[in-house]
Amino acid sequence: MASWKPYDEMKVMGQRQPRLDGPEKVTGRARYTYDQRPPGMLYGVLLTSPHAAARVVAIDADRARALPGVRAVLTDIHPTGNVRFAGEYVAAVAAVNKQVALDAVALIEVNWQTRAHVVTLWEAIDEDAPRVFADKDNVTESERGDGDVDAGFSQAETIVEAEFFTQVQTHSPLETHGSVAAWDGDELTVWDSTQAVHGVREGLAKALEMPANKVRVICHHMGGGFGAKLGPGAYSVIAAKLARQAGAPVQLMLSRKDQHLSVGNRPDSWQQLKLGATKDGQFTAFECTTWGSGGIGGRGGVSQPYVYSFPAWKQQHHDVATNTGGARAFRAPGRPQACFAMEQIIDEMAWKLGLDPLDVRLRNDGNETRHEQWRIGAERIDWPRWRRREPGAGAGPIKRGVGMGASIWFTGGRGTKAQMDILSDGTVEVRCGTQDLGTGTRTLVAAVAAEELGLPIAAINARIGDSDFPYSGGSGGSTTAPSVAPAIKNTAEKAKAELAIVVARHLGVAADTLSFVDGTVRVASGQTLSWREACAMLGANAVSVQGEWQEGLSGSNVAGCQFAEVEVDTETGRISVIKVVAVADCGLIVDRLTTESQVNGAVIQGISYALLEERIMDSETGRMVNADFENYKVLGALETPEIDVILYDQPERGVIGIGEPPTIPTSAAVANAVYHAIGVRLRDLPMTPDKVLRALEGA
Amino acid sequence: MVPFDLVSPRNLRDVAESLADGRGEILAGGTDLLDRLKERIDPPARVVNIKSLKELYGITEDSGLSLGPLTTMTEVAGNDRVRHQYPALAEAALSVATPQLRNMATLGGNLCQRPRCWYFRSNDYPCLKKGGSVCYAVTGRNKYHAIFGGGPSYIVHPSDTAPALIALGAQLEIHGATGKRMLPLHDFFQGPRENLLHENRLQRDELITRVQLPPAKESTRSTFLKFREKQSLDFAISSVAVALDMDGDTVRDGRIVLGGVAPVPWSVPAAVQQLQGRRLGSAIDDAAEAAVEGARPLDENGFKVTLTRNLLRRALQQLAQGKADAR
Amino acid sequence: MNEHKNDNEEAQSAVSRRGFLKGIGGGFIGSAAVGTGLLGEQAAAAVTGPPTMSGPQRITLHINGTQRQLDVEPRTTLLEALRDRLQLTGSKEVCDRGQCGACTVLIDGVAVLACMTLAADVGQREVTTVEGLAPEGQMNDLQQAFVAQDALMCGFCTPGFVMAGEALLRTNPTPTAGEIRMGVSGNVCRCGTYPKVFEAIEVTAKKRRS
Ligand SMILES: Cc1cc2nc3c(=O)[nH]c(=O)nc-3n(C[C@H](O)[C@H](O)[C@H](O)COP(=O)(O)OP(=O)(O)OC[C@H]3O[C@@H](n4cnc5c(N)ncnc54)[C@H](O)[C@@H]3O)c2cc1C
Ligand code: SF4
Ligand code: FES
């Protein structure tokens, strides 16, 4: 099995390395898909359905076609003409500028035949509810479990039952989804804001019924995805078709509204939980009934029982279809919902039993790594001091409290290939068909290569984000780092070996007497060559090798825990998060700086989910009323707390991914802190002032 | 945006003429107008860019203070006279939107901006306020809507400066085709029962040319508190503007105006009555209670009653403690 | 009145002479303006309506120290002008409604939102975009600090934050921690770079002071 060199011998990996594409991004030179401007490019705009359930009877686009400046109009982009949520794409236009394209869309007339719709989970589970799919119930039931739950509950000395709700959250990447499509004869180049250049290539080739080798997908920079950009998008296909019709490149970026409506979300949940424990806090059984709606997409899963060990448990789940945009993977799908409910019922149990909530967790947490993390986190937030404070005990209208939550994520690596060229002038280029979502993948690729070759990171040209490069999977599931890092190491190792053979032959020594350190090649006998001198021996015969993912260099099962300190204004209902301590499992850290940023970002998204974000649906019209950034409230600078990131190094586990796990426990920790502050539990996300005031009034 | 002509008037007469047929709309900072133009809501044929008119700029000191309608929120909030003598206005201006928007947003525009009701702001809903036949908010999603004075439309007036200016006794100078008139800001706004389509009493050829504040009295204490769900950017869920004329600790007279809770800035004389002739510190709860008397919340906005009551209580407490700069 | 910067536009100078404020209304030439530019102000007012721009017209924008000519309609926003006409794609389009700050530019040194500004309303005022903070291929100190502190992830919000930070430091060279937060409170970052953005601005403020 492959292995990394000892951590303390690493010169590049594990350091605080500013990301390599930083200079391009801060100066505005980085070209995202949104910024591509191939010559003659047209601007595409979609016409979307204003109805949640309707059939397209006819589309009259004659006036749009006749408008000067319009170059292409498509009225057949909906696969069935049977629309199932407000926001589905029904027609598209490409024109010389965006204003004209918008004018044209406004001129298209659609004859709709509307049907009854259901846009909330509550409506959809009603027996008489209109069906989202004619041939299928709105609700799909399933059951999972382990052990004898009834026996478990009969052993319990205390039972807590509680109900929790979580909202629909949209991914809201700042760069909306979209593509620029350009044809050159029968070859298609697509710039796509995507988490998977190869996946998009396969998908596009299939949708357009053309050979995959004629499609090239490029994504040099992309403005965030969070799971929503893992698959090929209908908009990419539409862009390609518009481009073909117009005979010119077409850019089709979704509007902010389209983005909220049509390209994924984190499904909501309704969870009824029942937890049994002995009087010293040992769990005996757990049972839950859950519902979740992923719109028309299914995937409303809630990952119970989350994290802790239960001798017996059972989950009855209801996946509910509604006439809303389909859910997509969103930063640890299914987990934040489950964690929010589970961590609260555990907290409830602990306070009810008069036990320390932390002790109860430790007693039922089977993960050894996390035991150590709990200890570190508790110390950093000064839990021993806080635990003495009774919930709701603070004086004055503004009260403080501390709460906690835990997470696990089963990331791991998978097949990725890479290619490396070493040229005789010393140039090193490494190519890999992965992509950088803002996670720092480009920097990771260069860091791993530099480490292996004994070069400074600046000596590596890391090229990613192109389907012409060797295969790598989609960047999702926190798999990118554990997939890519081993592949790059393996590739660099092979390249180094080839270079060593050439150099050794030139010097008349054995290849295994050479070592590559600090930008030099050293011979055991004492001689030292500069990197360039060594590479010059290649002549015209450059090194060019392929490598791939290897066992032994990456790990999985990422544990973590968080503590949050909050302040609740009991007169206005405002919750402010003061501080979050995030202890994050991170295995072998490739870049400390970007890793810290990942954890910060995950915590911030978690707070945003806890306090602000919510897709608000209007039942009558079936539309989302806040498909913007004014009323869909994404956390801003004034809501950002102090975040204490503790990277829990375990280099022996190899490289792991940490993009998702640290977002899981934040909302739970905040909710428990709110209870600790005011002595009243908030069971419904987001914890907005109206809910706080109502809860306090009911208390 | 639907195409329009962009007019650069040379004088106030040009403005009146460009607006006279009702198909023109004034452009000041544009932060409200562009939002509606992009959404294609009631598109005007003509956009009249009053930024070409010098006389509409600047803050001048007379016995009181005279503010040009093109004064930006940043300028209002940063003006020393405003900060020291009319703190409620400075606080209100500073609470508007975001730094960038405050650099663009003008005082005239702030008073004349249209509602933020999400049904109004989307072209998908032909609601009452757009000449349609239903209010979607009554039976729909109304968490941010009116708890006072609603019906048949339930918008809240979004302006932050309006409650503060009314509390401070501001007057408007208004110009139209037939000349100029003065109007107390208090009488400027109108609710949906008076006029569904217009939130203020400007004639269609008129514009605000000056916002006039009366002389500040030593004995006046004023403050403005705004509650936002999201601190970084949010309209008022509820706001309170208070200006009290004090005789030591005793309240002589004053004005209390609520924002974000009614289709117009909502004056609550009943709350002032509770304070009159009493020591401020002793009358706070009564005033706060009186202020929300008669609130008629919708399904989802009942919390605004509690919130508003508490916010007013807090504002009065801060004034009682002499903390004029309270947030 | 400031001297207009563009001598080759005769009609434009006529507009300027008629007493338009710097940069307001002077950036375009409506047909009426062309016609009246040769007459005195009084006569113009009597004979025709006010200068009016209808339909596409050529304007000159002063951007990052250069003059750029382009055709716009009255409804063209500054953001569209920059991104779609002038290929200055550093300013980002994210919400297109004034809600996120990604399109922040400086006009005469003041931070404003390009998506809520009409291109034809910019006139002769100087526009600075993120591309104009430092010579091509270089970074200014704030941009360097953003890189060093890792105040960016996907980077899509970053130009807006850099511009908001720059505007803050120009008006307030010694911001407190609270003022820094307030200074970038009009910018949204979905990746969650705020803590590092605060650091980058703080570090730069310190550096500029010494
Ligand atoms: C994201 C966002 C957040 C916001 N947050 C807030 C907030 O927190 N608080 C708040 O109060 N506002 C807020 N606003 C609304 C708005 O930006 C401000 O109210 C601003 O002050 C409007 O001024 P303006 O100069 O930009 O107006 P414009 O858009 O130029 O004009 C607005 C309206 O007023 C009319 N008008 C302008 N000047 C005059 C005049 N002199 N006489 C007659 N009519 C005139 C125009 O015709 C137009 O109908 C926000 C806006 C946005 C986009
Ligand atoms: S509250 Fe007013 S603006 Fe909103 S939907 Fe009702 S009528 Fe329209
Ligand atoms: S794009 Fe201009 S503020 Fe969002």
Ligand code: FES
């Ligand atoms: S860095 Fe991605 S949105 Fe800010």
